[in-house]
Amino acid sequence: MQFQKTTFKALILWVGATLVLLGSSFWLIQKGLFDTFNRTGPHSILGQNIMAVMLVWLLFGLTLSLVHFQKINQENVLTYAGFILVSLLYINLLRERTEYGDLEYYLDAATQLYKDRPLPPGYLYLPFWAVVLEQFVGFGKFGVLLASWLMNIASIMAFYFLLIAALKRYNFSDRLAALITILFALINVPILRTLFYGQVNLHMVNFVLLALVLYPRQRFLSAVALAIAVHLKVSPIIIAFIFLLERDWRWIFYFGIGLALVAAIPVLTDGISPYYDFLRNSQEVVGVRDINFREGSIDAVFLTLYNLNYISLTAARVTTYTVKVLVIGFAFFTMYLNVRGKTFYTGAGEVAMNAAPIVLLMLNLASPLVWEHHGIFLVLPFLLLLKKLNTTKYWMLFALAYTLQFLMPTFDFYPWSTLMRLSAPLLILWLTYRVASDPKPAPAFERANLWLTNLA
DSSP states (O other), rough: OOHHHHHHHHHHHHHHHHHHHHHHHHHHHHHHHHHHHHHOTOOOOHHHHHHHHHHHHHHHHHHHHHHTOOOOOOHHHHHHHHHHHHHHHEEEEEEEOOOTTHHHHHHHHHHHTTTOOEEEEEEETHHHHHHHHTTTGOOOOHHHHEEEEEEEHHHHHHHHHHHHHHHTTTTOOOHHHHHHHHHHHHHHHHHHHHTTTSHHHHHHHHHHHHHOOOOTHHHHHHHHHHHHHHSEEEEEEHHHHHHHTTOOOHHHHHHHHHHHHHHHHHHHHOOOOOHHHHHHHHHHTTTTOOOEEEEEEEEHHHHHHHHHSOOOHHHHHHHHHHHHHHHHHHHHHHHHHHHHTTOOSSSTTHHHHHHHHHHHHHHHHSSSSGGGGGGGGGGGHHHHGTTTTTSSHHHHHHHHHHIIIISOOOOOOOTTHHHHHHHHHHHHHHHHHHHOOOSSSSHHHHHHHHHHHHHH
């Protein structure tokens, strides 16, 4: 009882301080005195700073509320503590950013739509994301920046819970799923690059995870979630293949409806022409590109040799297509083994859930363009292997692949920078093949799962 009295007083003080802060700020704005009492420090953005402070203060208030109403217990304390750690880390990291790279790219597209002009050359996305940001163009560049900043903060928070839910779907215990997610999110180069560049990748991954978490209990919502992911970034269209394998025709029907509904939004706001712009721009992906030593696709290995005048364009393309056919063929064979052996999952929707890791790997392995931030697409293929690795050799190979994909800083030194990012998913593909024949979880995984579940 004494504890609740103390937490109640703390909560009342927090509410009072919040009201005083808001009231005084509005009063200063009305009196035209806000700029007198506010200074933007070096390498800072005012609105971003204010939002960061407000979010941390709100997280503090949320924690007080949950403690007072006894919503935090031994079952969920690890999950909530991890959420706070991850949220505070990325709020403070992003508070320090003043430039966002790819956000300029999105801003240009949104501005062109706002001015009834075609999407700019080189914009390789369907128009949906540009239409979302278009709604903030009227507030100027910093209005778009702030909206994108807030959505990215919300995205990393959502990613934390969605990844836990996805791992639990594959029979990770609550605590093991939370612990793995915390460690994955705290130090992760693709997440950092995505957020530091204002990229759309986390939004896309969140909708992919949501589609898997909801399936098959909520088929319509699952299908719409994947449809949104496709409109954010086209490549997730291949994930629909796992539901074809499942022969879930109702889900496929809902997916078609979802694609049409999301596609209608840009048509209603900007007409059909942005889709023609997308078709025109998408031809650039498979063409000859300028040299970029941090790109990690199979195409990049050989196109760079062509650009450096070591091989002909014909040789580059023939070699690229040959290697891709071999890799994709091996991936499909591994997928077949996973589905037949129920490698990762047994239960409702098991065909789709066992095929999903390989299809997610192919988002990178089959793509003609793979940047360092695209590694976030591989979260499930990597982490699901944790329940299958049962030899020291496999653990060492996994550690190498994980380091190359998620921990190694970005650098530009061909061929090592390109081969580093490419070798990681190839190693994971090989490991997935090696464990495909055994449907049982590794003993170490079962012990960790049980120990964390029974931990008082």
